[in-house]
Amino acid sequence: MKRQVYLDHAATTQLDPRVLEVMLPYLSEKFGNPSSFHSLGKEVKDAMDEARSRLATMLSVRPDEILFTSGGTESDNLAILGYARANQKQGKHLITSAIEHHAVLESMIHLEKKEGFEVTYLTPDRDGMITVEQVMEALREDTILVSIMYANNEIGTIQSVAEIGNALSHYRKEKERAWPVFHTDACQATGFLDLNIEKLHVDMLTLNGSKMYGPKGIGLLYMKRGIKLQPLQFGGSQERAIRPGTEDVAGILGMAKALELVQAVRKEETARLTVLRDKLIDGIRLRIPKIRLNGHATQRLPNNVNISFMDMEGEALILYLDAANIYASTGSACTSASLDPSHVILALGMPYEVAHGSIRFTLGHSTTSEDIDYVLETLPPLVQKLRALSPVRVDEKYFT
Amino acid sequence: MSDVTSKDKKNSWFYSDIVKEHFFHPKNFMLEDADEKQFNAIGKVGSPACGDELRVWMKVEPTTERIQEFKWRTFGCGSAIASTSMASVMVSENGGMTLEEARGLKPQDIMERLGGLPQRKFHCSVLCDKALRDAINDFYRRTDQFDKMRVEAFRIIDPIAKVTDHDIEEAVLDGAHTLELVQQKTKVGIGNPSCLPAVEELIRFYKEKYFG
Numbered sequence: 001m002k003r004q005v006y007l008d009h010a011a012t013t014q015l016d017p018r019v020l021e022v023m024l025p026y027l028s029e030k031f032g033n034p035s036s037f038h039s040l041g042k043e044v045k046d047a048m049d050e051a052r053s054r055l056a057t058m059l060s061v062r063p064d065e066i067l068f069t070s071g072g073t074e075s076d077n078l079a080i081l082g083y084a085r086a087n088q089k090q091g092k093h094l095i096t097s098a099i100e101h102h103a104v105l106e107s108m109i110h111l112e113k114k115e116g117f118e119v120t121y122l123t124p125d126r127d128g129m130i131t132v133e134q135v136m137e138a139l140r141e142d143t144i145l146v147s148i149m150y151a152n153n154e155i156g157t158i159q160s161v162a163e164i165g166n167a168l169s170h171y172r173k174e175k176e177r178a179w180p181v182f183h184t185d186a187c188q189a190t191g192f193l194d195l196n197i198e199k200l201h202v203d204m205l206t207l208n209g210s211k212m213y214g215p216k217g218i219g220l221l222y223m224k225r226g227i228k229l230q231p232l233q234f235g236g237s238q239e240r241a242i243r244p245g246t247e248d249v250a251g252i253l254g255m256a257k258a259l260e261l262v263q264a265v266r267k268e269e270t271a272r273l274t275v276l277r278d279k280l281i282d283g284i285r286l287r288i289p290k291i292r293l294n295g296h297a298t299q300r301l302p303n304n305v306n307i308s309f310m311d312m313e314g315e316a317l318i319l320y321l322d323a324a325n326i327y328a329s330t331g332s333a334c335t336s337a338s339l340d341p342s343h344v345i346l347a348l349g350m351p352y353e354v355a356h357g358s359i360r361f362t363l364g365h366s367t368t369s370e371d372i373d374y375v376l377e378t379l380p381p382l383v384q385k386l387r388a389l390s391p392v393r394v395d396e397k398y399f400t
Numbered sequence: 401m402s403d404v405t406s407k408d409k410k411n412s413w414f415y416s417d418i419v420k421e422h423f424f425h426p427k428n429f430m431l432e433d434a435d436e437k438q439f440n441a442i443g444k445v446g447s448p449a450c451g452d453e454l455r456v457w458m459k460v461e462p463t464t465e466r467i468q469e470f471k472w473r474t475f476g477c478g479s480a481i482a483s484t485s486m487a488s489v490m491v492s493e494n495g496g497m498t499l500e501e502a503r504g505l506k507p508q509d510i511m512e513r514l515g516g517l518p519q520r521k522f523h524c525s526v527l528c529d530k531a532l533r534d535a536i537n538d539f540y541r542r543t544d545q546f547d548k549m550r551v552e553a554f555r556i557i558d559p560i561a562k563v564t565d566h567d568i569e570e571a572v573l574d575g576a577h578t579l580e581l582v583q584q585k586t587k588v589g590i591g592n593p594s595c596l597p598a599v600e601e602l603i604r605f606y607k608e609k610y611f612g
Contacts, residue, residue: 313452315477316423319414323424353475389429389481391455391473 004325005371009211009303009364010153010188011329015254016213022257023215026250034247035238048249051256058259059205060198061222067239068252071219072187072208074232076103076147078221078243079183079204082229083145084111090179091142097122097130097149098347099157101185104147105343122148126348127296128157132167139171143180150189150200154331154344154360155295156304158193159184165201181227187211187219191262192270192302203227207259209251213365214258218251273302273363276372280305280361283376288383292399294345294358303363308345308354310394312386317359320382326375328361354398416515419482426481428488430457430471439471440542443535446527452476454484454531460539466496476527479517483510483525487532499536503550505529507610526573526610557602558595563588565602572606579603 006014026047032040034048049063056063069075084094096108098121111117120138122130130148139146146168151158161184168182183204186195190212197205204227209218223229235244262269277300281293290310309317314330321328331342341355361375415423436442439457446453452475459469470488474480487510491497497505507525511517517525533550540548554564563586571585579600582588589596 311475313475313477313480316481319423319478356475388432389426389473390475391453392475 002325003371003374005327005374006366007326007328007361007363007371007375009367010156010360010362012210012216013213013364014366015215016258016261018261019214019254019257023250023254026253030249034249035236044249048247048252051253054256055220055259058195058263059222060196062225064240065222065225067221067223067243068247069219069221069243070217070248071210072101072185072206073103073219075206075208075219075221076101076185077107078229078232079206079223080104080107080145080147081111081232082242083181083183083204083227084117085115086228086230087144087179088117090177091140091144092117093120093140093143094118095120095122095135095138095143095146095180097124097159099124099128099152099154099344100147100149101153101187104149104185108147124157124347127299128152128155128294128344128348129296129299130159130164132160132163135164136167136171139180145183146180147183147185150184150186150193150205151301151304152295152344153188154342154358155306155348156188156301156362157295158189158299158301161202162200169201178226181224188301188304190259191266192273195263197222207255209255209258212255212258212262215251215254218248218255220255269365270302273367276363276367276369277302277305279369280363280372280375281307283372284379287376287380290394290396290399292350292354294348294350303367305361305363306358307361308350308358308399309383309387310354310357310399311390311392312383313356313390314359316386317357317382320386321378324378324382326378328359330359350398351394353392353394357394414518415478415482418486418513418515419479419517422482422485422514423478426485428469428471428485428492430455430473434471439469441535441539443531443533443538445531445534446476452480452527454480454527456484456488456528456531456535458535458539460499461496462543465499465539467491467499467502468496470532472528472531474527479525480527482514483517484528484531486510486514487525487528491532499539499548502532503536505532508612557598558588558592560592561587561590568599568602569606572603573610577603577607577611 030044032044034041034045052063052066056066094108094117096104108119112119122134122138124130135146148159148164150161165182181203184202185206187206187208190207203224205222207220210216229242231242233244238244238247284291284307292308294306294308318328318330341352342358345355345358439459441458441460443456454474457471458467461468470492472484472488474484491502507529510525537549554566557563557565567586568582571582576582576585582603583590588599
C-alpha cells in the first residue's frame, strides 16, 4: 500500500484508542441520564463529575468553572454572545483580532450588525502577531470583552495571551471594576502550550475534544466564577442552566482522558514535532523557489507549517497532493468549501493571489520523519506542474 | 463539501472521472517556452484577485476561420483547470470549430462533456467561455473585421445602487437564484423598487442561460 500522510491535524485528530476504551461503556451499558434520580443515573453522574474534576485540576481551575459544550464553535459562541448580551449594561464595545477563528469573528460581526455593539478588530503585523500594547490602546471606557486566540488555526502563530491577560487584570484593578474580561480560544494550543489558566490570566477559555485525539462534538468553556453569561439554548438545568441539554457523557469522559494523554507527552511531542516542522519548512525552502512561510518563524505551534506557493492556486495543489495520499488543506477546514481566500493571510497584508496559494500542513502524533521525506519528494514536481499552467507571476516583494 | 457530488452519487471523489483526467493530465496548455507569435488571437479574463485568471492563445486558419490550435494558462482551482482543458479539446477537435461555432459554445456544453461540476464551481466553466469570446474578438480586431466583433456592454439596471445586468449575471452564477438572494448580493432595487420587474426578468434569463 502507498504511504498515507495525514497532515491536517489542525482540522481534526484521530481518536486515541485509549480514549475510545474509556468512552465505550458509556455508549452501551452505562447509558443512564446523569440527571436521573436512580442508581443508573447516579453512576453516570459520578463518572461525569469525576471527569470534570480531573479536567479542572489539569487546567488549575475549580470544577464549577467548567462548562461542557458541543465543541469549539459552541464554546466560542457562548463566550462572545453570552457575555456580551448578559453584560451590555456595562458597555457595548468589544475587542478581537482580524485573524480569529470564524466562530469568534462571526459572533462579533453578528453583535456588531444586529445587536448594536461596536467591535475593534486588531490587525496583526506581517508575522501574525498582536501586541499587548495594541490591545491596551484599543480599550475604551465601554469595553467589556477582549477575545484573542491562544494560537492561530491557520498559521500557528502563538499570541502573548498571558501578558495580555496580565495587563488587562491590572487595568481592571486600576479601574476598580470587573470588566473588561478576557476570552481566549485555545483549541489549537492543546497538547503544545501551557494550559495553566491561573498563569494565563484569562477569564474564559475554549477547548475542543477533537483537536486532542479525543472525540468530535465535545468541547468545554472555562468561565471564571462570577462571570455571567446569557444562555444560547433553553431547557433543563444542566451545566447550571447556562448550557441545558443532556450531557454527552461518553464525550466528556473521552475529552478528560484525551487531555490527560496529550498533557503527559506535551514536552516530548513539542520537541519531536518542532524538529519535523523545521525539517519540512527548510526542506521546502531548499527545493522550491518563490515561497513564503506565513506566520511567525519561532512564535509558532510546533505542528504548523503554512506556506504560500507563489503563482499557483492552493486548492489545485491540495487535490494533486490528495492523489499522492498526502492530506493537507488550504487555510482552515471550515472555509475550504468557500471560494474566498483566507482572511488570516489577507490580514497579514498579503494580496489575494498570495492568499490563494497558501497551503497548511499540520503535524501530529502519527507524523514521522519518513512522512516528511515523502512530502518533500512529492511536492516539488506538483508545484512545478501547476506553475507551468499558470499565467500569474507574483511580485517578488511578497516572497523575498 | 456537501454540494460536491458526482452525477452517479457513487463516486467518492469530489469530481467526475473526466474532470479528474483533465485535471491531472491537462490538454493543450501553453508551454513555458512557447512562442506567442505563432498565434493570431489572444484572450484574457479574470484576475488573481478573484481567485482565477485565464489566458488563451488561438491559431485560427485565416480563410476557413477554423480554430487549429487553442492553448491556455490559468491561475485557478481544479475545476478551472479541467474545464479549460476540456474547452480546448472541444474547440480544436475534428478539424476545429469555426469562430462562429465557437462563439456559440456555452458553459453548459463544457460542463456536459465533463460529466458535471459542483455548482459552486460553475463559475470556472463560465470563465473559459468568456476568454474564448475575448480571443474571438481579438482575431476579428486583428483582421479588421470590426463588424464581427461583439462587445459586451453593461447596461445599468438600477441607477441608484449602480447595479448592471452584468452584476446580476454574476450574482445568479454565484448561486443567487431568487430576487431576494440577488438583492442580498447586489442591493439592486432596494432604494428603487421600480426596476424590480426588469431584475426578475434578468434573473429568469440568466438562470435559463446557465442552469436551464
